[in-house]
Amino acid sequence: MLMPFMRNLITMVFVLGLAGSAWAVAxxxxxxxxxxxxxxxxxxxxLRCLVCQNQSIEDSNASLARDLRILVRDRIEAGDSDDxxxxxxxxxxxxxxxxxxxxxxxxxxLWLGPVLFLALAxxxxxxxxxxxxxxxxxxxxxxxxxxxARLKSILDxxxxx
Amino acid sequence: MIAxxxxxxxxxxxxxxxxxxxxxxxxxxxxDPGWIGLxxxxxxxxxxxxxxxxxxxxxxxxxxxxxxxxxxxxxxxAKPLLYKISGVWGNHEGSLLLWLLILVLFGAAVAVFGGxxxxxxxxxxxxxxxxxxxxxxxxxxxTSNPFERLLPAPIDGRxxxxxxxxPGLAFHPxxxxxxxxxxxxxxxxxxxxxxxxxxxxxxxxxxxxxxxAAWCFLTTGIALGSWWAYYELGWGGWWFxxxxxxxxxxxxxxxxxxxxxxxxxxxxxxxxxxxxxxxILTFSLSLLGTFLVRSGVLTSVHAFATDPARGIFILAFLIxxxxxxxxxxxxxxxxxxxxxxxxxxxxxxxxxxxxxxxxTACATVLLGTLYPLFLDAVTGEKITVxxxxxxxxxxxxxxxxxxxxxxxxxxxxKRGDVLGAVQRLKFAVAASxxxxxxxxxxxxxxxxLAIPGIALGVWMIAAALEEAAYRIRLFRVPxxxxxxxxxRSPRAAWGTTFAHAGAGxxxxxxxxxxxxxxxxxxxxxxxxxxxxxSYEFKFEGAAPIPGPNYEAVRGIFQVSRDGKDIAVxxxxxxxxxxxxxxxxxxxxxxxxxxxxxxxxxxxxxxGSWSTRFYNKPMIHWIWIxxxxxxxxxxxxxxxxxxxxxxxxxxxAGAKTATKMSAGAKPPTPVVxx
Numbered sequence: 001m002l003m004p005f006m007r008n009l010i011t012m013v014f015v016l017g018l019a020g021s022a023w024a025v026a027x028x029x030x031x032x033x034x035x036x037x038x039x040x041x042x043x044x045x046x047l048r049c050l051v052c053q054n055q056s057i058e059d060s061n062a063s064l065a066r067d068l069r070i071l072v073r074d075r076i077e078a079g080d081s082d083d084x085x086x087x088x089x090x091x092x093x094x095x096x097x098x099x100x101x102x103x104x105x106x107x108x109x110l111w112l113g114p115v116l117f118l119a120l121a122x123x124x125x126x127x128x129x130x131x132x133x134x135x136x137x138x139x140x141x142x143x144x145x146x147x148x149a150r151l152k153s154i155l156d157x158x159x160x161x
Numbered sequence: 162m163i164a165x166x167x168x169x170x171x172x173x174x175x176x177x178x179x180x181x182x183x184x185x186x187x188x189x190x191x192x193d194p195g196w197i198g199l200x201x202x203x204x205x206x207x208x209x210x211x212x213x214x215x216x217x218x219x220x221x222x223x224x225x226x227x228x229x230x231x232x233x234x235x236x237x238x239a240k241p242l243l244y245k246i247s248g249v250w251g252n253h254e255g256s257l258l259l260w261l262l263i264l265v266l267f268g269a270a271v272a273v274f275g276g277x278x279x280x281x282x283x284x285x286x287x288x289x290x291x292x293x294x295x296x297x298x299x300x301x302x303x304t305s306n307p308f309e310r311l312l313p314a315p316i317d318g319r320x321x322x323x324x325x326x327x328p329g330l331a332f333h334p335x336x337x338x339x340x341x342x343x344x345x346x347x348x349x350x351x352x353x354x355x356x357x358x359x360x361x362x363x364x365x366x367x368x369x370x371x372x373x374a375a376w377c378f379l380t381t382g383i384a385l386g387s388w389w390a391y392y393e394l395g396w397g398g399w400w401f402x403x404x405x406x407x408x409x410x411x412x413x414x415x416x417x418x419x420x421x422x423x424x425x426x427x428x429x430x431x432x433x434x435x436x437x438x439x440x441i442l443t444f445s446l447s448l449l450g451t452f453l454v455r456s457g458v459l460t461s462v463h464a465f466a467t468d469p470a471r472g473i474f475i476l477a478f479l480i481x482x483x484x485x486x487x488x489x490x491x492x493x494x495x496x497x498x499x500x501x502x503x504x505x506x507x508x509x510x511x512x513x514x515x516x517x518x519x520x521t522a523c524a525t526v527l528l529g530t531l532y533p534l535f536l537d538a539v540t541g542e543k544i545t546v547x548x549x550x551x552x553x554x555x556x557x558x559x560x561x562x563x564x565x566x567x568x569x570x571x572x573x574x575k576r577g578d579v580l581g582a583v584q585r586l587k588f589a590v591a592a593s594x595x596x597x598x599x600x601x602x603x604x605x606x607x608x609x610l611a612i613p614g615i616a617l618g619v620w621m622i623a624a625a626l627e628e629a630a631y632r633i634r635l636f637r638v639p640x641x642x643x644x645x646x647x648x649r650s651p652r653a654a655w656g657t658t659f660a661h662a663g664a665g666x667x668x669x670x671x672x673x674x675x676x677x678x679x680x681x682x683x684x685x686x687x688x689x690x691x692x693x694x695s696y697e698f699k700f701e702g703a704a705p706i707p708g709p710n711y712e713a714v715r716g717i718f719q720v721s722r723d724g725k726d727i728a729v730x731x732x733x734x735x736x737x738x739x740x741x742x743x744x745x746x747x748x749x750x751x752x753x754x755x756x757x758x759x760x761x762x763x764x765x766x767x768g769s770w771s772t773r774f775y776n777k778p779m780i781h782w783i784w785i786x787x788x789x790x791x792x793x794x795x796x797x798x799x800x801x802x803x804x805x806x807x808x809x810x811x812x813a814g815a816k817t818a819t820k821m822s823a824g825a826k827p828p829t830p831v832v833x834x
Contacts, residue, residue, distance in 0.1 A: 028762065028771050029684050048545045054403035056547070059396030061745060099547025106542050110532045114525040114554040121517050132502065 028066060031073050040073045043085055047072070048097045056099055164229050167217025168308040174210035174265070175298040177203050181291035185284035186356075192281070200284040201272040207294065208269035215249075215262045218307050222249050228314035231255060231307045237320035237739045239710040247331035248321045253455060253471075254307035256334060260451065261297045263335075263342040267371075268294070271346070278367060285353035286346075293345055296478045304471045320739030323711065329389035336382030337409055341447035343375020344416055348444035351437045352486055355493040360437055365427035368440070370803045372423065376416050377794035383409050384787035395745030395760045397680070397775045399783065402551040407530040408450030414523035415443040418516045425512050429574060430500030432509075435516070437494065441486045446523070448479050458534060504576040511569030511577070515562060522558040526551065563617055563668060566661055567624030570654075571631070585631055589623035596620075604677060611676030618672060621665030629658045656797025659789055666786030674755065674780035682773040684765060694776045696757060697721045698730075703761060703770055711737040713746075716761035716770065720750070730759040755779045 031037040044058035049065040057065040057072075068089070075085040089097055101107045181203035188196025218231070222245050227233040235252040236245055244251075250259040268290045275283050301307070324330070350368045354360045386406070391399035400406065419439045425432040452458075456472035503509040529546045536542050567589060571582035583590065596619035600612045630636075632654060633646035679694040687702040701717040713735040720728045730748035737744065750757040755778035762771035 028682060029765075030682055046549070048547060052403075053405060054401045054545065054547050055394075055398070059394070059398040059401075061395060061743070094543060096543040096545055099545055100549035100553075101544040101546055106536055106540060107532075107544060110528065110546065110550070113528045113532075114521065114558065117521045117524045117528075118558070121521050125513060125517055129505070 028069060031077060036076050037073075039082060040069075040076050043072050043076075043082060044069055046086065046099055047089060048099050050093070050097070054099070163217050163220050164226070164308045164310070167214040167221075168306065170210045170213040170217070171298060171302055171308075174207050174214065175295065175302060177207045177210060178291045178294040178298055181207060182288050182295055186288035189281040189284045189288075189356075194280070197280050197284040200287040204265070204268040204272035204287045204290070207291065208265040211258075211262050211265045214308075215258055218255060218258060219246065219249055221308075222246065225318065226314075227316075227318050228310055228312060229307075230309040230311040233311050233315050233318045235321055236318040237710065238317050239739070240321060240326065241709055243328065243331055244321060244326045247325070250334045250338075251321050251325045254301070254305045256338075257297065257301050257305055257455070258307055259335065260338050260342060261294070261301060263338050264290070264294055264297065264345060267342060267346055282353055282357060285356050286349045289349040289352045290345065293349070293482070296482070300471075300474055300478065304474050317739075320710075320737070322740065323735070323737035323742045323744050324393060326737075327389060327393055329385055329393065333382055333385040333389060336378050336385060338382075340375050340377075340379025340382050340416075341409075341412060341450060343371060343378055344412060344440075344444045344447050346371035346375065347416075347419060347440040348486070351440035352489065354437060355486075355489045358493055358496060360426065360433040360497055362427050362430055365423045365436070366802065369420075369423055369427065370798055372416065372420055372440075373794055373798050376413075376420055377791045377798070379409070379413050379416060380787060380791050380794065383413060384784055384791075388784055391780075392747055392749055393744070395747050396773075397678075397747075397758050397777060399780075402529070402546075402548045404530050405454055407526050408453045411523050411526050411530075412443055412446040412450060414519050414526065415439060415446050418519040418523070419443050421512045421515045421519075425509050429503065429509055431503065432513070432516075433497050434494045437497075438490060439516070439520075441483075441490060445479070445483045445486075446527075448482060452476065452479050453530070501575070503574070506572070506579055507577040508569065508572045508574045511565060511572050514565055515569065518558055518562045522555055522562075525554050525558065529554070560617070563621055563664070566664065567621055567628075570628045570657055570661070571624075586624050586627050589620055589627045592623040593617070593620035607676040611672050614672035614676070615669060618665045618669035621668065622662045625658045625662035625665065629655070651802070652800040653797045653802070656793045656795075656800070659793030659796060661793075663786045663789030663791075663793060666782045666789055668786075670779050670782030670784075670786055674777045674783070677778045679776040680773070681775075682771070684769045685772050686769050691772075691774065693757075693774045695722055696727075696776060698759065698772075698774050700770070700772065701729075703764075706733065708735065710739065711735045711744075714761065714764075716759075716772065718748070718759050718772075720757060720759075728757070730757065732759045732761045734761050734763075751781055756781060 031040060041058065045056050047057050047068060049055045049057045049060035049062055050068070051062050051064050052060050055065075057068045071089070072085055075088050080088065086098075095102055095104075101110060103111055181200060184196050185200035185203075188194075188199065218229075220226075221229045221232050222236055223242070225232065225236060225238045225245070227236075231252065231254050235255070236248045240248065248255070250256045268287060271278075271283065271286060271290070275286075278286070347368055350364065350371070354364050383406075386409070387399040390401070391397065419436065422432050422436045422439055426436045452475045456475055458472060501509070529550055533544050533546055536544060567586065568579060568582050571585055572579070593616045597612060597616040600615045604611065632650055633643045635643045638646075681691055681693050681698075683691055685691065685700045687700055690697055690699045692698075697720065699719040699721070701719055703714050703716045706713045706715045713733045715731050715733045718730045718732075719726060720730055728750050730750060732748040733746040735744045735746060736742075745760050745762075748759045755776065758775040758777060760773040762773065764770050
């Protein structure tokens with residue numbers, strides 16, 4: 001049984017595979033203009049290798065990653081801006097290719113989460129600390145039965161701690 | 162035959178574990194010494210049985226017995242012996258058996274070396290440990306049996322993923338598991354303490370060596386894993402924030418927090434509830450890590466659904482462990498009152514800050530790791546949470562940890578003085594200011610964040626050293642006096658010095674290698690040269706090299722600096738047959754200043770090759786720093802208070818076992834101020 005995700009992945013692999021054959025020499029050849037190449041490299045770092053776990057296409061050996069690297073270089077060569085290049089890729093593969101998830105309704109909690117955790121932890125510690133400090137007055141309260149018994153045994157037996 | 166013996170030993174181990182999980186627990190409740198006494202021998206027998214099972218699987222791998230399905234699927238007769246052995250845990254079933262082996266080894270260690278624990282408490286600890294064992298034994302026997310036969314046996318096996326055929330990765334899983342499973346000791350001690358209803362300084366002192374050992378193992382395991390990624394994946398990356406890495410990093414963060422909070426329990430009889438909770442959470446995160454990696458849920462939520470038996474089992478086990486222990490916690494924790502009060506600015510306060518930030522950081526990693534799974538399961542929307550997210554969230558949370566880490570050990574217990582502490586760290590302050598300006602002057606062309614980054618690392622190292630100098634009163638008393646103090650001051654304090662300085666080294670390594678890395682990738686003809694920073698790489702040519710179970714192409718590069726030849730680097734590109742896969746073997750030359758890193762890629766067909774070169778300044782500090790941290794842990798582990806004298810519990814508490822003892826004083830620490 002093919003899950004939709006697998007189907008997408010296979011389509012993707014297939015489409016890219018065909019595209020790859022069109023580029024004949026699928027070897028990482030940097031662009032001639034170092035400025036353009038530097039831009040391409042920055043974009044590479046932001047895109048996910050489709051078949052790896054959380055690796056960017058910048059540091060993956062997978063042939064799909066190489067194909068995407070070449071695709072990015074092609075878009076830049078064709079005169080696309082950085083945003084246009086990324087948009088071009090995202091339009092084809094979805095937000096999934098972005099290593100930095102965009103802020104949108106589905107990812108609000110992801111981005112606010114850490115701040116929320118920190119706030120909750122600070123509030124929790126503050127309350128805990130305040131509650132702990134209040135019973136200081138209780139130090140003056142009479143000893144409990146247990147404590148009196150213990151005090152007596154200490155006094156009787158000498159200081160054994 | 163041997164495989165069947167292994168299988169049979171596992172079944173026996175399960176029955177022993179069931180006895181061990183119940184009888185001593187009941188005995189401790191009834192106060193029956195006979196039933197309590199069953200805990201030790203059963204832990205040892207259970208250990209022996211699992212050792213037999215593990216040895217049986219190991220035997221099948223070494224002799225390449227392909228009638229065992231697991232061996233046929235994951236091994237190959239042409240593999241070098243080391244990888245036949247490491248192949249045992251290079252797959253799902255075998256790695257679970259390794260998990261189990263380490264679990265029972267820890268249990269047996271408590272049985273044998275736990276002589277200083279009161280017998281009922283030890284019985285409870287071993288029972289809880291056996292409950293975890295029952296869970297894993299059932300998991301192995303019912304869903305992941307490594308001894309399943311395959312008839313007729315194939316001529317040869319399918320082989321081990323070539324990326325895993327590497328010395329770094331051969332030892333990575335055992336260390337990681339020693340860490341994961343080591344935290345099961347902290348868990349068992351915590352649950353046993355909850356059952357008894359008391360947590361005191363003595364408890365903290367008993368748990369500490371186990372937690373510390375687990376932490377050392379886990380740190381080593383993570384460091385080995387990242388080192389492997391660095392030299393094996395061929396792109397110079399060493400940490401990708403991928404879910405599998407995060408799975409091991411979360412228990413590390415929680416375990417580090419646990420190590421620090423248990424100090425407060427031991428010395429000041431405070432933060433007890435929190436420490437027990439942290440012990441439970443740390444092990445739960447270890448289990449979660451195992452679940453994430455083993456269930457296939459990471460590759461896709463749907464992969465999990467296609468083969469549900471294993472996933473459902475381990476998920477149910479996870480929920481049982483976490484829900485069970487937290488329920489017990491909810492009932493028992495409120496009765497445990499903390500003792501020592503302290504001002505917000507104090508050693509305790511510093512350790513609370515450490516815990517606050519480390520747990521928030523841990524929760525953030527958890528959120529980032531699980532969020533894509535939840536989003537996919539709930540809305541079907543797919544996102545990737547990659548390094549940019551973690552750098553933006555985890556990074557800022559850790560900066561205050563690093564800043565405070567230097568000051569904390571200088572604060573007094575109960576009531577401290579930050580300004581005074583910083584004044585006592587004046588050399589560290591001076592060193593980091595100098596580092597700040599030096600980086601500003603010499604490396605202004607890098608990213609600006611590198612400048613405070615380096616200063617932060619220098620601050621941590623210098624402060625750790627200055628704290629040690631302060632402790633032995635260096636230059637304030639005669640040197641001979643200082644030396645005596647050096648010898649006499651507790652090893653735990655030296656552990657702190659090394660661990661904190663090691664963390665500073667890691668920071669410097671990370672900052673320097675990412676900020677001032679030079680990378681060059683190009684197509685090269687033999688005879689061509691490329692300059693990488695101040696180095697010159699000349700491509701001499703590439704030649705095929707046969708390997709034991711692969712074919713390789715080796716590139717030869719002459720590296721020179723200022724016209725002087727300094728090294729020949731020979732990276733390889735390998736093609737494995739069983740299973741078919743290409744790997745890169747980067748050539749790495751480590752010098753004082755950092756690493757040179759060379760990779761040979763694919764040929765273009767016209768005699769040229771794609772090549773990649775990196776100069777990564779100070780990157781080795783990352784792993785040297787990790788080793789220093791582990792060394793600190795080991796030094797602390799050798800502290801005499803773990804060896805000498807069983808800590809004695811307070812009298813009052815011993816009478817009313819369910820009530821937290823108010824009288825249990827922490828044994829006087831051997832601190833020379």
